[in-house]
Amino acid sequence: MNEYTIEIDGLKIDVESGQTLLNAAAAAGIKLPHLCASNRMGYPAIGSCRTCLVEVVGETELVAACNQQVFPGLSVLTNTDRVSRVRRLALELLEAETSAEPTSGHRYSEFSQLLDGNDARLNHFSRTEQRPEVDASHSAFVFDPGACIRCGKCQTACRDVQSNGVIGFAGRGDAARVTFDADVKMGDSSCVSCGECAQICPTGAIAIKQSANSRDRSKIDRVGETVCPFCSVGCRVELQSSDGRLTHVDGADGPANHGRLCVKGRFGFSFLNHPERLTTPLVRREGIAKSEGQSIQGKNILDLFRPASWDEALELAAKGFERVSQNFGGTAIGVLGSAKNTNEDAYMLQKLARVGFRTPHIDHCTRLCASVPPLAEATGLAAVTAPIDEIANSDVVLMVGSNPDTNHPVASSVMKNAFRNGTKLILIDPHIQPLSRYAHHHFRIAHGTDVAFFSAMTHYVIREELFDKAFVESRVEGFEALRDRVAPYTLEVAAKLCRVNAEDIRSAAELFAGARGAMSFWGMGASQHVFGADNIRAIIALALVCGQVGKPGAGLHPLRGQNNVQGSCDAGLLPDYLPGYLDPRNAFDRSKCNLLWNATIPPDRGLSIVEMFDAIIDGSIHGLYVVGGNPSLSNPNLNKSNEALSKLEHLVVQDIFPTETAMFADVILPAAALAEREGTVTNTDRIVQYIAPAIEPPGDARPDWEIVRDLAVKYGLHWQDRNVENIFAEMSSLVPCLEGFFWRDLVSKGYMRYPLESSNKSSNLFAKAFYRGKKALIAPLDGGQISEQTDANYPFVLVTGRVREHWHTGSMTRKASVLDSLSPSPSAHLNPRDFAKMQFFEGNFVEVKTRRGKIQLAAVRDPDVMPGVIWVAMSFFEAAANKLTNDRIDPTTRVPEYKFCAASVRPIRK
Amino acid sequence: MRNPPELVDERERRAIQDALASGRQRDRLLEILLDVRDAKGGIGISKSGLMFLAEQLRLYPAEVYEVATTYPSTKFVSPTPAVEKAATDLDSEWRVAPAKSASFFGGLVDGSNGSTPPRSLADYRESGGYEILHILKSDPTAADDLMQKVAALNLKGRAGAGFPVARKWKQAKRSAGTPVVVVNGNEGELGVFKDRFILENEPHAIIEAALVVAHVTGADHVFIYLQDEYKFAQSIFAKAVAETMQAGLAETVTLDLRRSGGAYICGEETTLIASLEGRAGRPTERPPYPSEMGYKGRPTIVHNVETFFRLRRAWGAQSDVEIPVSRLLDPNTSLFSVTGRVRNPGPKLMSNLLRLVDLLDLAGGLSRGVELGGMVVGGSCGTLISAVDCERPLPDLVQNGLTLGTGGVFVFSSKDDRRAIAFEMAAFAARESCGKCGPCRIGSKKAMETLVSNGPLDTVLIDELSTVMAEASLCGLGRNAGRFLKTLPSYFGDPQP
Ligand SMILES: Cc1cc2nc3c(=O)[nH]c(=O)nc-3n(C[C@H](O)[C@H](O)[C@H](O)COP(=O)(O)O)c2cc1C
C-alpha cells in the first residue's frame, strides 16, 4: 500500500492511500466531526449530515471529509471561521428539526456531544413543533422519530451491512423519514432484532429499550471485551457494566464480526445477571432421591441441595469418583465437557479424564452436531479449508442443510453481502428459509435424499466432462471408485428420488463446475442423520471433482455449532482423539502424550455421549462429570437419558445455572461464565481469540479450568501451579495447528489464525497439497438408510431445529429477558395443507408423538415447511423436542439422527 | 417474513404481472411502477400490490416502498408529505391573486406547442441526418477527429453549469467499464420548456447525436430519459426510436426510452442514474462523477437535450429556415422559455440578445394593462431583476454575476408582490428537496416559512440559511437555492424601482 503524508491544520500525518480523509485522520488520532459516516466495514459515505465539511487548500467549495479520498499533498483546514460557522449552522438546523423532548438516550448520543462541542445552540432557528409519536411496538427497541436527524445510517446498517433490508428511508423533502418494511410499526416488521441500527444511530432515535436509559457514560464503571458464547462465528463483544451489573452490549471490532452482532449476541448476555446463577457449591441433601422427571422449574433448589464450601464440595466430588474407580475401575467414569468453554478448560478436562480418572470416555456436545470428521477424512485437517469471508471471492456457493440466517446470523450477513454483490447461491434445504430469497436455485429435496442428489450432480459433471481433470489427476484419490458409485445416479433417477426437477439439477451442476471459485457450506441438516457422514462425503466428493478447493473463492466449510467447537476438538475433548487429533489407539501418538504428561493413558477409543448413556443403563458407567453440558435436554431420546442420569452412583455437574441435568447431581459446582474469565477460544474460521474478564463472576463462581485443576489436586494430581498461560503453552506443544502460537502474542494481538504459515498470505488452505498428503481422499460411503419409516400410526416426518433467538437448549438464552420475550414459547410448525387436512386452527394445542415420547405445544401454520413435515425447535424445556428424537447414530461421526423421525400429531384441549 | 402479504386485488395483480412481462430486472422498478399506474388508469400501486411486487422481484419491501415514495410520478398513495401540505395551507394566505403555484410561472399545456409536427426519419435523412454514423463506422480515425473537433469548438453543456463536453467524454473513456450515454430530458425547472420544444420538433437530431456520442466513447447503451408528463414527446420518441432501430441505425447500441420519476431532482444526474437503476430518488455525493462511475458502476455520460442538439455542429449540421429549432446550431442563438405577464408566452429563439426587455417583443409584448415590474431569470433558483435592470445591456448584468441558467424568463408586473414571488421560488426548493441532506431539507423549509410573513425581511436569518444551504448542501438543488436566497437582502433592500 502506498504511504505518504497529508496535512491537517498544519499538522503532518502519515496516511495510506485508498482511505477517506475522515478515516485517515481518525487513524492518526484526529477526530473530525461527523455523524452519518462510520469507519466500520460496510458503511460507505452517505453524505447527509454535512457536519464533516472542511476546507481543502486550493478548492473553492467546502468538501465532505467522509467522501474525500486522501491524495499526496492534500492539505485541509478544519477550523477556519468559515468551516466552523457552516458546521455550527448545519448542526443547528439538525437540532431544530428534532422535537423538544426526545428520548433520554438522545442526551448521551454522538449528536448531543457534537452539538455541545461546537457550541451549537438554537440561536435563530426555531425548533419544530411537531412531536411525532414514539414507536414502542417492538419488544427490544424504541424508535423516536422526534429524535431522528434522518441521516440514513440505520438504513445502511440494516440493508447493506446486516443485509436484513427492513429499514427504509422513504418520502421526499421534509417528509423523508425512516420506515420499516412497507411502512409498518417496527414491532410488526420483519425485523430480526440484530440491533445494528441501534448501535450505529448517532442520535439514539433508534435505541435498545432496556438500555436507553443507561447510556450515560459517566455511570459506566467497567467496559470490557469478550467473545460471544453462542455460535461458532465468534463475534467480539463489548460489555458495559455498572456496579457489577451488565448495562449495555455493543458489537466490538473482532476479526469475524467487524462490529456486527446478532440478536443472541446483542441480547443474550443478560443471563449473566440472572438471579438463578449458581453462586456457591451445592451438595445433595441426605435422603433426597434422584428421581426421573424432577424439574427445577418452580422448585427451590435449596430443597434438594445444601450450600457447601468449595473445599467440602470438591472433596466430595473427588471422593465419589475415587469410589467409583476403586469399585469398577477408571473406565466406569464418564466425562462430558462443553464447547461453550475455553480451550484451556477443554484441555484440562480431557487431561483430568485421561490422566486422573484414567478413562477414555470423554466427549462433549459437538458430537451432537459434528459435521467435520468426513472433512478430516478427506483432507487430513479437522477444520474448514476456507473462512466464511472467502465467500466475497466466490461466484457460486453451495449451501446444504444449513440455515445460517437463523443459526449463524453474522456469518449470514457476510454471505448476504456477497449474494447482493452477485455471488450465486445453490441452496439445498427442504424448508423455505431466509436465504431462499437470495437463491439462484433452491432445491427442496425430499428428506434424506442428499446422497442421491449430489451423486447425480457428480455423475453429470463427470459424464459431461465438466469436472476439473487436472485437479482430479494430481490432487484426488478415489476418483474411479467414485465414478462407479455415482454411475446409477442419472439426473432423472435423482430427480425422482429427491422430488425436484432434473433440468434444474443439470443447471446447478453446470453452474458449480463452471464457477471460477465455488464454496461449499453444510450444516446440521446434512450431518444430523444416521447417514450424515455419507451426506457430507457426497458434498466433498462433488467439490473435489470440480476442483473447488484450495483456490480463491473455493473451499469447504462446515458451519460449526457452539462457539468453541473447533477449539474443544483441537484440545482433545473427544473420545476418539487426543489433543491435536492424536489417535489414542496408536502407540506412537499415545506415547507423545504419556511422555509429556508423565502418565499412562487408556489405549482405547472412548464412548461418545449417546453411547455413554447406554453404558450407564447397562451398568458399565457409574460416575459422570458434566461440565457445562445439559444432556438432560440436549440428548436425543430424553426419557432414556433421564433414566440413565437417575441411575448414576456419582454425578458432578459444573455449570453456571442449575440445569435440568444438575437436578440429578450429587455435587453442583458453580462456574464463571465465559465473559467473566480469561482464556482463548477458536471460531469456525480457525481464529484463536484471546479474552480477558469483562465483568465480575457472581458469588463464589470460578472458571472451569480452575475448578478442574482443584478437583484434580483433590484427586491426588500435582497440578497446583497450573494457570491459563502454562496450560496454553502445554496444549500448543501437542496441537500441531497451534505451532508458533504464544500466549503473549495472543494477549497483545487479540487474535491469530492458524495454521500460522498461511495466515500471513491467505486464510484459504490447500492450494498445493492437503494435510494428509498431496491428494485428498474421496472416501467410500457407509451406505446407511433412514432408520425409521413413517407408517399409518406415525405418518409425519419430525424435524428439529432452532429459532434465531435461542441457543441450543436455551439454558442461557431463555434466561435473557429480551430473547425470551421475542420468542417466548415452543410451537409445532406444519404446512397449511396439513393444517387444513387435520382441521387445526392457529394456536391450537397439539400433541406430537413418536415411538419414544410425546410433547404438547401450540400448532403454527407455516408455508415454509413441506407438507408431511412437523418442525419443532429444540430450545424449550416446556416441550423438549428431544423427548421425541431417535438416538440411532451415524457409524462414522456417531451423531444422532435429530433431523428425521416418524411422528404423529393430534389436537388436544388445553 | 413475519407479516404475510395481504391479498392483492386480481386486476392489480394482472397489471403487475403484465408490467413484469417486459422485464423483471430490478433496474426497471420505476418503469414497472409507472406501467402499473397506467394500467390502473393513473392510480398508483396499492400497498398490497407493492408487497406482491417486492416478492416477485425478490426485493425487500422497504426498497420498493422507498422507490414508490420518492418518485411522485408513481402516484403511490402515501401519507401527505409535510411540505406539500404546508404549501397548500399557505395558499389561502396569499395576498396577491396571480401568485397561484402552477399557473404562476406558467408551463405549457401538453401537446400544444403550436409548432410544426416533428421531422420524420425520411426527411431527416434526406437532409443528411445520420450520415455521420456511416462515416464513423467506415473510417476508424473519424471518432478521434470528431472528439478533437468538439474540444476545439469548446462545446459546453447546456444544463446550466456549462461543463466542457469533450472533457466529460475523455473522463468516461479513461474510466473502467463500458460507457453509457444518457439524454437528460427531465426538464423539471419551474417555467422552463426549451427541451420539450426541441424534443417535439427534432427527435432524430437527439437520437443521432446520442448514437454519435455512444460511438465516439464506445458506449453500448443509450438512455433517453424523458419527463413523465411529456406524454406527447414520449409518443414521438417511441416512434422515432422504433424507426431508428428498424432502419438498422443502432445495431450495436441499445436505445432505451425511460420515463422520469416526476421530480425536479430526477434531472440531477446521480438521481437520474438512481432512477434508472430502480433505486430511491436521491442524489449521491460526487466524486465519483457519473462520467467516471455511474450507471451500475459504469462511466456514464449525461447531457442535456439541448447539448445533444447543438453537438451536431461538430459534424457540420446546418440550420434550415423550414425548421425553426435548427437555429440553435448557431452558437449565438439562445432558446428562452418566456412566461408570466406577456401576451404570447412560450419558447423563444433569440440571436444576440442585447437587453432582457427585447424578449418582450418576441412574446407579443406585456399583457394588456401591465407595467413591467421585473423578471426572474434562470428559473426557481434564478435572479430577480428589477425593471430598470431589464433595460440595461445584458453583458453588463452578466459581468455583475448574472447567469442565464437554462434560459427561463418569468415576467412580472409592477403590481405583483415581489415577496410572494420570492416565496414561490423558495417554496419550490422546499417542495422539491429530496430530503437527504439537512441544510437543504430543513433550510429550504425555514426559508419558505420566513418569506411567507409580511414583516420586514429577517436578513440575519436569510444570511444564515443561505450560507449553510449554499456551502453545505449535498447537491446543486440546495446549493443553488442558497445562492438565490443570498441575493434577496440586497434586492429587497433597494428602494422600489
Ligand atoms: C437539482 C438539479 C436538477 C437538474 N435537472 C436537470 C434537468 O432537468 N435537465 C438537465 O439536462 N440537467 C439537469 N441537471 C443537471 C444534471 O445534473 C447534469 O449536470 C446535466 O444533465 C449535464 O448536462 P450537460 O453536460 O449537457 O450540461 C440538474 C441538476 C440539479 C442539481
Ligand code: SF4
Ligand atoms: S434513526 Fe438514527 S440512524 Fe436512523 S436516520 Fe434517524 S438518526 Fe439516523
Ligand code: SF4
Ligand atoms: S450468536 Fe453467533 S452470530 Fe450471533 S453474535 Fe454470537 S457469535 Fe455472532
Ligand code: SF4
Ligand atoms: S441539496 Fe436538497 S435535493 Fe440535494 S441532496 Fe440535499 S436535500 Fe436532496
Ligand code: FES
Ligand atoms: S459525516 Fe460526512 S456528510 Fe455526514
